[in-house]
Amino acid sequence: MRITISGPPGSGKTTACSKLAETLGLEAVVFGKIFRELAAEKNISLGELGALAEQDPSIDQMIDSRLVETARRHEDIILESRLAAYMLTRNGIPAFRIYLDASPEVRMVRIGLREGQSLEAAVAETVDRQRSEAKRYMMYYNIDIEDLSVYDLVINTDELDPDQVLQRILEAVGARMLVKDPNAIPDKWGKKPSDRTVGELLQGGVVILDKPSGPTSHQATAWVRDALHVEHIGHGGTLDPYVSGVLPITLGKAVRLTDVVLSSDKEYVCLMQLHADRPEARIREVMGRFKGRIYQLPPVRSAVKRQMRIRHIAELEILEIRGRDILFRVSCDAGTYVRTMCTDIGDMLGCGANMKELRRTRSGKMTEERARTLQDIRDAYIFWQQNGKERMLREMLLPMEALIQPLPKVVVKATAVDAICHGADLQVSGVHMLDEDIRKNALVAMITARGELIALGRMSMSTQKVMDSDKGRAVDTVRVFMEPGHYPRMWRYSTDIEGYEGPELPE
Numbered sequence: 001m002r003i004t005i006s007g008p009p010g011s012g013k014t015t016a017c018s019k020l021a022e023t024l025g026l027e028a029v030v031f032g033k034i035f036r037e038l039a040a041e042k043n044i045s046l047g048e049l050g051a052l053a054e055q056d057p058s059i060d061q062m063i064d065s066r067l068v069e070t071a072r073r074h075e076d077i078i079l080e081s082r083l084a085a086y087m088l089t090r091n092g093i094p095a096f097r098i099y100l101d102a103s104p105e106v107r108m109v110r111i112g113l114r115e116g117q118s119l120e121a122a123v124a125e126t127v128d129r130q131r132s133e134a135k136r137y138m139m140y141y142n143i144d145i146e147d148l149s150v151y152d153l154v155i156n157t158d159e160l161d162p163d164q165v166l167q168r169i170l171e172a173v174g175a176r177m178l179v180k181d182p183n184a185i186p187d188k189w190g191k192k193p194s195d196r197t198v199g200e201l202l203q204g205g206v207v208i209l210d211k212p213s214g215p216t217s218h219q220a221t222a223w224v225r226d227a228l229h230v231e232h233i234g235h236g237g238t239l240d241p242y243v244s245g246v247l248p249i250t251l252g253k254a255v256r257l258t259d260v261v262l263s264s265d266k267e268y269v270c271l272m273q274l275h276a277d278r279p280e281a282r283i284r285e286v287m288g289r290f291k292g293r294i295y296q297l298p299p300v301r302s303a304v305k306r307q308m309r310i311r312h313i314a315e316l317e318i319l320e321i322r323g324r325d326i327l328f329r330v331s332c333d334a335g336t337y338v339r340t341m342c343t344d345i346g347d348m349l350g351c352g353a354n355m356k357e358l359r360r361t362r363s364g365k366m367t368e369e370r371a372r373t374l375q376d377i378r379d380a381y382i383f384w385q386q387n388g389k390e391r392m393l394r395e396m397l398l399p400m401e402a403l404i405q406p407l408p409k410v411v412v413k414a415t416a417v418d419a420i421c422h423g424a425d426l427q428v429s430g431v432h433m434l435d436e437d438i439r440k441n442a443l444v445a446m447i448t449a450r451g452e453l454i455a456l457g458r459m460s461m462s463t464q465k466v467m468d469s470d471k472g473r474a475v476d477t478v479r480v481f482m483e484p485g486h487y488p489r490m491w492r493y494s495t496d497i498e499g500y501e502g503p504e505l506p507e
Helices: 013-024 031-042 046-055 058-073 084-090 104-115 119-141 162-173 198-203 217-228 253-262 280-288 338-349 374-387 391-396 400-404 414-421 463-468
Strands: 002-006 027-030 077-080 096-101 153-156 177-179 204-211 233-235 244-252 266-274 292-296 309-322 325-332 353-363 397-399 409-412 431-435 443-447 453-459 473-480
Touching (some): 002 013, 002 084, 013 027, 013 096, 013 162, 031 058, 058 084, 058 391, 084 096, 096 162, 153 162, 198 204, 198 244, 198 397, 204 217, 204 374, 204 400, 217 233, 217 244, 217 374, 244 253, 244 400, 253 400, 266 338, 280 325, 280 338, 292 338, 325 338, 325 353, 338 353, 374 391, 397 400, 400 443, 409 414, 414 453, 414 473, 431 463, 443 473
Parallel strands (some): 002 077, 002 096, 096 153, 244 353, 409 443
Antiparallel strands (some): 204 397, 233 244, 266 353, 292 309, 309 325, 443 453, 453 473
């Protein structure tokens, strides 16, 4: 998961970032360090660099654009920056956003100790720096740094030591995950999905294609296959030829996760045309009735059986009304026919209507901001193969774990991973953590502590039953993705018992 940590100087955010990264095994990027290094390069103080940044916006823009780019590239990362929460929110990048605060007196003392300054010098520099930051953020981004409404968690660190701050964060970040065995051995094997090579991502990854209007989804997928030179490829959620937008393309092992994508909710922007004039108030009234549960009969020309079905419309927002043309955004269940919705709206208005244009802007957690054109994908592959420049292609390739975000998750102990890779079911003794409120028979993703997908499975018991039990089968393994040998074989070791004195663990 992405986590942002923000706060004023001296609030303890850098220490918290370091401790949290070590505990969760995630990469941490401290953007304040870039600002300090830049000041050192110019041989000026932080206050002087802040004053310079007020005159030269490129300084802040360079750092902030790097922040957004880093967040987009990595699904699992901790970002420590004063603006991280605001920038990720504005760019539609999901994250858990933390703000650490402390009284001015406590912060000044901490800064003085950290920088080896007197209290007076620390106060003067900090006041100048905060004033400069607040001025720049409002001037460049129209951000009020005192507005904390963007954060998921706010902690005052005045009377907390670093370990207590860490515990508060862990409780909040892991609120949806319950720890079955807090004494499980640290996971020092495997590889975080964000650390995979381009070659590995091509063997088990996802590309979000911005499908153009015209070709079928099958044809567009074939073009991506040829551009990336991969053998196994699939797509999640067919788009009609005249529909454009987000089309997830699965590569290699990820093809076996296509059914997960198909069941994810979708979002579209649609241009609908009425067949006669109607008052705007009446249009808004009728379209408002299409939120919630609706009944649909698939069109005659469709890929599914024509029978009445129920779909849920989470959001329906009218973006613009211009004469008989209505532009609207809809967030809905998978399998919702927007063209049928347009016909039904027209019938309810008593004038008839049809869909003129449709664009998918989101499929599950995958949005059009990450989508790339066919030409972009082809160029990126050529740059990688012929020039050895992988950055463009790497930014396009998501690890296959991006597809399992909608599923509840069970974190498996390192000692049980290889057994599951060989097809074994997961026993209660092999569970490290799991999401709360998972029901029996629910489809779950079994992952390592580093976030790697091991397998999909069906819960043999509910979350509560797993937490209350000492033995038994927790998950029936259905589909294995991790190759045997990726983790060492440790089935015979009772390494998750505190005070273990058995054979030495394999490296």
